Amino acid sequence: MGRDYIRIHGFIKQFSVTNWLISWIAVFLTIFLNCSITLSMKHHAQIFKALSDPIRLRIVLLLQSEGELCVCDLMAVLKLPQSTVSRHLAYLKRSCWVDIRRQGVWMYYQLSRESCQMCRELLDILQRHVSNLPESMSDRTALAEFVKNKSPACT
DSSP states (O other), X not given: OHHHHHHHHHHHHTSSOOHHHHHHXXXXXXXXXXXXXXXXXXXXXXHHHHHTXXXXXXXXXXXXXXXXXXXXXHHHHHTOOHHHHHHHHHHHHHTTSEEEEEETTEEEEEEOTTOOHHHHHHHHHHHHHTTTSHHHHHHHHHHHHHHHTOOGGGO
């Protein structure tokens, strides 16, 4: 906080304001600016944490390759109960990775259209380096098979 405070204090001092007000404004701006940096760092950490779980990574890769998927699609491919899939999707939603759309009783998920630049770049990297792994290819094959045999009740 020291150097930032001195820099901000010097900038504000050029305006005709009393010293105590200059100090107060400098402290406030220093704290505010440092909080903005911290929030940004937390946001970036959240982005990476979301991809650190293999299930969530598989979900992101499936959404990247297929566009929009229903929870039942993901349950079939991942072979996990609805509660587990929904919990992972909620985490991805909080991390700004996915958007949700409700249609009747079904929830549909897709990659966020308003994702940050870093997320878009990470998706490009995932496309190049992870989408051709056997697990990812197996997930896409399982999804295609499930969709082909999918019950009309789940559409």
